[in-house]
Amino acid sequence: MAPSPACACGRLRRATRALTQLYDDAMAPAGLRLTQFSLLRTLARDGTLRISDLASRQLLDRTALSRNLDPLVEHGFVEVLKGHDARTREVGLTREGARALKRAEPHWARAQTIVAQRLGVDRLEALIATLKELESLHPDSRPSPQPSSRDAGRGSTEASPRSTARRAERETIEPSRRRTARRAGSGSNARASNRS
Numbered sequence: 632m633a634p635s636p637a638c639a640c641g642r643l644r645r646a647t648r649a650l651t652q653l654y655d656d657a658m659a660p661a662g663l664r665l666t667q668f669s670l671l672r673t674l675a676r677d678g679t680l681r682i683s684d685l686a687s688r689q690l691l692d693r694t695a696l697s698r699n700l701d702p703l704v705e706h707g708f709v710e711v712l713k714g715h716d717a718r719t720r721e722v723g724l725t726r727e728g729a730r731a732l733k734r735a736e737p738h739w740a741r742a743q744t745i746v747a748q749r750l751g752v753d754r755l756e757a758l759i760a761t762l763k764e765l766e767s768l769h770p771d772s773r774p775s776p777q778p779s780s781r782d783a784g785r786g787s788t789e790a791s792p793r794s795t796a797r798r799a800e801r802e803t804i805e806p807s808r809r810r811t812a813r814r815a816g817s818g819s820n821a822r823a824s825n826r827s
Contacts, residue, residue, distance in 0.1 A: 643765075650746070657742035661735035666699045668739060671708060671724060671732040679723035681714060690769050703728065 654665040663671070673688055674680065680688070686696045700722065703709045708728030712721045724732075747755050 653745065654739065654742040657745070658735055658738040661731070661738050663731065663735045664699075665739075667703055667708075668732070668735050670699055670703065671728055671735075674709065674722065674724040675729060675732055679712070679721050682711075682720045682722055685722055690766065706731070708732075 651665055654668075658665060658668060661668075669689065670685070673685065677688070682693070682696065686693055689696065691699075700709065700711075704711060706727070707725055708731050710723050710725055712723055713719075714721050750758065
């Protein structure tokens with residue numbers, strides 16, 4: 632059976648704009664946009680996260696994440712902290728942020744109820760499952776990152792696939808270089824012996 636001629640991405644983008652407007656309108660009394668609510672809820676659920684990990688979980692680039700985080704920082708809902716080294720930054724939910732999230736949850740639930748009434752609970756659950764599959768198509772999709780060092784100690788010491796590959800490459804190349812060097816050395820000794 633041939634796929635529909637309608638563009639899946641185009642239709643999904645239009646549906647996303649419609650849903651986002653519905654949720655934003657419903658949550659306006661709480662002073663949060665849906666994207667900001669989603670960030671607060673992720674931090675409440677997962678704890679303090681490295682900025683790169685938070686961006687990965689939201690499938691956002693760093694610029695888009697900063698655009699959504701800045702108002703939350705200004706309102707004191709989240710705080711940006713130094714990581715376990717000077718190169719990393721971590722984002723954590725503040726007490727005021729937790730209160731803002733709690734105030735917004737009934738408004739979010741109201742929007743969710745409107746969608747469930749329109750689609751039916753079963754179709755909504757099926758839609759959410761389908762969207763999860765579609766998210767896996769993102770080129771940067773990967774298993775959920777580990778919590779930040781503040782929540783999980785120093786974190787895993789397991790090497791990344793890339794560093795493991797580099798180490799394996801070195802382990803393969805270096806013995807080969809040493810063998811080549813030994814052969815070259817043996818050849819030089821042999822030539823010197825023949826000349827003497």
